[in-house]
Amino acid sequence: MVPLNYLLRFIEEDAPFGDVTSEAVIPEDTRAKAVVIAKQGGVIAGVEEAKALFEHFGVKVEVRRRDGEEVERGEVILELDGNARSILLVERTALNVMGRMSGIATEVRGLVEKVRAVNPKVRVAGTRKTLLKPIDKRAILIGGGETHRFSLSDAILIKDNHLTLVPLEEAIRRAKAFSVYKVVEVEVETLEDALKAARAGADVIMLDNMRPKEIEEVLEALKREGLRENVKIEISGGITPENIAEYARLDVDVISLGYLTHSVKNFDVSLDIIGRP
Template sequence: MVPIEYLLKFIHEDAPFGDVTSEAVIPAGMKVKAVIIAKQNGIIAGVEEAKALFEHFGVKAEVKKRDGEDVKKGDVILELEGNARLILLVERTALNIMGRMSGIATEVKRLTERVKAMNPKVRIAGTRKTLLKPLDKRAILIGGGEPHRFSLSDAILIKDNHLALVPLKDAIRRAKEFSIYKVVEVEVETLEDALKAARAGADVVMLDNMTPREIAETVEALRREGLRDRVKIEVSGGITPENITEYAKLDIDVISLGYLTHSVRNFDVSLEIIGKA
């Protein structure tokens, strides 16, 4: 679960001086029962985060659908009981978190199933194209995908702007000398650079913005030189839900998509007050 300290920042942002509407309208001691329900079909995520927020404010939260479960429209996800003002204080933040995380998890699951049907060994991964990494990376995991790097500290990924300053072979050599524990990945855009990266000892070669045909030719060239089994092959750039199966059928290991987090479609969830407690 994402740490409560991180989640509380959203509450403080949403109500820096309290919820003036509820404080003005709702009696201070009123106790109510409420439910959070799914308004569409999909994979639910963010339940533990929502539960933690409600419980932090003294609201009893009973989980009916756990993170990663399939839900149908109308399913109850959480049952709540407690102070009405506090339930309404947390409401929008909890729904925003669940909506975003469930949207990501649902799409990851959908794409993973499509890809696995074509090539069981290929994994779907996210990227760092998000400012909500703790939530988004966990949502990707819940959906069955690979989170990729959480931060710049996790692994070495040599990209085009690094290679504009340091030659490819030197960059890989320096990366290997820097740490024996960090995976070294290199982003390349040509067959020739993919071969150079593999020969120089890269652990992962990312084929960026290459067509399926170019990727197939690159993989075959790596195989001819006995290098294919020495590296993991990641493909990225220009990959969409519409064309992903064209990449999945290739001899690759990972497909990474910034789309999973920078273009997420929110999952519809709703909180409904069902009566006084």
């Protein structure tokens, strides 16, 4: 689960001096019952995070559908019982978290299923194109995907801007000398650089913005030189839900897509007060 102290920052941002509307119109000791409902079908996520937020403010939570389950429109996800002001204080933050996480998880699940139908060994991964890493990375996992790097501290990924400053082979040599525990990945855009990276000992080669035909040429060249088994091949750039199956048919290991997190389509969930206990 995403750490509670991270989630509470959103409450603090949303109500820095309290929820003045609820405090103005709802008596302090008013109790209420409420439900969180899915307004569309898909993969639900963020349930544990919403539960933790409500419980932190003293609201009793009954979980009806769990993270990773597929739900239909109209299904009850959570039942709530507690102080009315507390329920309304948490409402929007909890729905925002669930909506974003469920949107990501739903999209990831669909792509994973599409890819596995073509090539079961290929993994679908997100990227670092997000400012909400704890939330987005967990949503990717719930959807069945890989998170890729969580941060710049996790693994070594040598990109084009690094290679503008340091030659490819030297960059790999320095990276491997830096730590025996860090995976060394190199982003390349040409067949020549892919071969250089493999010969220099890269653990993962990311083929960036290459068309399927170009990727096939790289894979064939690596096999001819006996290098294919030594590296993982990741492909990224220009991949969409419409063409991902075409890329999945190739002999690659990972397909990564930044749009999973930078172009999230929010999942529709709502909270309804249904009366008093």
